[in-house]
Amino acid sequence: MSEEKRLDRLTSILKRRGFILPSFEIYGGISGLIDYGPVGARIKRKVTDFWLDHWINQGDIVEIDSPTITPEQVLIASGHVGEFNDLMTVCMNCNSTYRADHLIANIHDEPETIEISEMNEILTNKSIICLNCHESKWSPAKPMNLMFKTSIGAMKNQRVAYMRPETAQGMFMLFPSLYRHFRQKLPFGAIQIGKGYRNEISPRQGMIRLREFNMAELEYFIDPKNPPLEDLSSNNSLINFIPDPESGFDLEYNITLEKAFAMGLVKHPTVASILLKTWEFLAEIGIDTKRIRFRQHISTEMAHYASDCWDCEIFGEYGWIECVGIANRTCHDLESHEKNSNSGSKLMKAWRSFDETLVEKRIVISPKTSVIGPIFKQESGAVIEALKELEDDDNWPKKVELDNGNTVNITRDMVEIKEIETNISGEWFTPHVIEPAFGIDRIIWHLLDHSYEELVKEGEDYTMMKFNDKVSPIDAIILPLFEKDGMDKIASEITNIANSIPGVRVEMDTSKSIGRRYARADEIGVPWTITVDHISKEDKTVTVRRRDDQFQIRASIEEILHHLNNKSIGKMFLE
RNA sequence: ACGAGUGUAGUGUAGUGGUUAUCACCGGGCGUUGCCAACGCCUGAACCCGGGUUCAAAUCCCGGCACUCGUACCA
Structure with a gap:
């Protein structure tokens, strides 16, 4: 098959098999909007569930959910x-x-x-x-x-609003609540999976530039003076880096993240940790790691809120495409919301305790109210207020201007000059935010692209989607070799039992020849097909076929159900 | 956003003014002791939308929508 038409063939299989389809197609379609069909929606669900787990496992990250309609x-x-x-x-x-x-x-x-x-x-x-x-x-x-x-509301009381262009603002809105939830200790993070909207001028490239798209973002709040660093040595895979050409580094590196951080290519420890975790996520769902790279933004390309930015790009039919943006948003958002919202001056801040309590000594001019009171009568309050601004310089008496415009004469005997000590145990600061923003649709696109294989089988073109167990739309397909002699009954029993296991989804297929049914299963990327044959009736065994090499083994139904439950059918083939 | 091209069953296509709209795969049903898209019979399914020209339009013209490519744009 010709190489240049691969994209067309992939697109048509995605449509034919119910992965991805144009939205509103019976009305002519709207560019930039897509539907996930029955197969695609399963994959999307698995990818986002896995993504959620991947971050929440860390223990200091929680999920939230906020509106897509956002006031101006x-x-x-x-x-x-x-x-x-x-x-x-x-x-x-x-x-x-x-x-x-x-x-x-x-x-x-x-x-x-x-x-x-x-x-x-x-x-x-x-x-x-x-x-x-x-x-x-x-x-x-x-x-x-x-x-x-x-707009929100009707008639006169409308408020202008927009569909959110990113989910991140939802996390910032909840910062005070998150800070409480985490017992006022940094670092912590909040993630959200949801829709984002951009009214693109000309969406192109299928699901790469959409007007409504699925995002998954983490806002990780840290103390900029004590940025957390994960153990980067736990993974020594070689990763591709393309540094900012103005940074003085070479054009390209293929090194471990530990090394990239050690040599200063990735400067920020938390950014380095998140780069690694992002890479691991993509690798685990089945993106080809040779086609993943991290590219640093050059300064002019950076988003208005970011101080440092790495794009995670994946290579596919459309070339290198940004699929995850990892940005150090610093304190930009929290600070700006604090200013614009009239919330309290500490609502968007965190408290940092010093290692040792500082003792600050100050000379203060303390008014003797017993002297000032009788002399200034009603103006006494204003005088006491004005004295707070004074500095001690031994030049007495002093002329002091009050808020009401009057000037009064203050003599030395009206005040007491004393040294006071204040304990300062810490300070308020605005946390910084490290944000990985995942374009779920783009990631799924590349997952489909990388999983799609065109082969020749016995002289015929043959296609399959090589999904791994984590993302395959269904876990297994149950096939009665013939739909009679009790084989169909055994197959539907297996199907029912397997589907009653939480998180396991299997389907039964009885139509047409066995070879065609294998081919259909391969085409939507089902890793395992379980075939019920004549022998099954006698000894309760069935065959399990591995999609990737058509190798088959025979095992008891009981054993297979056990492995389905543990997502470990692959282990049955080891030996 | 501009320019060029394209739009026919689920998919890929044939069809240059008059056809019962071609073919293949595909989907459904039945049969077949039939384990890798086997076979036979039956069956399902389309001219992107709207207007115009014409006795007659899938075919020609205009407008819209969608797709592809180029240029531009893209937190």
Whole structure:
């Protein structure tokens, strides 16, 4: 089969077998929206369940769930409203489209904050020429909003809202509650799996750029002065790194994460830990690790909130595609929400105890209220307040201005000058956040891509999906060799018992020849097929076929059910 | 967003103004002692949507939608 049509063949099998299909197809379809069919939805469920477990296992990470509809203030604070309302302009001569703020970056200090009218003035005064055709005929600038806008409530009391462009804000909103939940001790994290929305200008590439997509994000809150580091030596797999070309490192490395951290390629210890854990997740669900790499963002590419960024890219039919973004968001979000929300000054902060309590000695000017009271009467309160601002310098008496504008004379005998000691046992600070953001659809796409194999079997084209047990849509298919002589009955008994085991899903297939049924099972990636034949009736044994090499063994039904329960059917083939 | 191309059963396709719309795989049923897409019979299923030209449109024209490619955009 020709290599260049592989993508077409894969896409059509995904549609035919119920993995991935265009949404709303009977109405013509909407680009950028897809459905997971019965087979695809099983895989997605398994991938996200496994993802959840992978992080929650760590013990200091919890799952949360928050709304997709998000009020405007939240996204103003996060910076998305500003960032997503880019002004666009089109060259009327050659139709090239540009972000207007990029065009005027050289002649304006803050191009991103500019108003439409000012932008249009700059564009019409002919100083900006098109990079493509060198003319200067610009269309009026138009805001391009990449968020879906909506409103909450009806009629007069509507509040502007957007469909969330990321799940992360949900975790930030819950920071105070999470901080309490974790007994006010960092580090801790919160994860969420859910939909995100981007009104893409032109979605392309199947499930790579979607308008509604599945995200899975972790916000890991840490003390920037004491960033946690996992044991990187536990995994010595070689991993591909592409550092920022401006960083002074070579173009490419294939080294362990432990080494990458030791040599300073990955600088932040927590980022290094999360890179490793991300890589392990992808490897375990069955992504080909040779086609995984971590690429560091160059400074201009970085998101508005991030201070350091690594993309985890996976290679497939569309080339290298960003599937996970790992960003150090620092204190950007928590700080901004604290400011914008009028929440208390400590609500978005954490407490850091010092190793030793500091004793701070200060000289204070302490008012003698018994003297001040009788002299200043009603103004006494204002005088005492004003004295807090004074510094001791032995120049007495002093002229002091009160809040009400009056100036009063303070003499030495009105105050007591004393040294006081304060114990300082710690301080409030805004935690930093390390965030891995997983594009679930993109990961599933590459899982499908990497699992899809085209072979030739006895001169015929033959395709299979080589999913491992963790992600295969169903665990096994039960096949009665013939649908008679009691074999169908045995098969449906096995099916019922197996399906009653929590977490185990099997199906029975009785239609058409045995070879065709094996082929169908292979095509949706079922790793094991269990065949009931004549002998089964006599000694309660059946055959188990391994998809990847068609090798078969015979075992008792009881033993197979036991291994299905333990997800260990593969072990039956060892010896 | 612009430009070019494409759109026929579930999938892949044939069909350049008049066909009962081609073929294959596919799905369903029945039969067949039949373990890797076997065979036989029966059966199911399509011209992207809307308008126009014409006696007559899958076919020509216009608009929309979707897909592919190029350019642009892409937290």
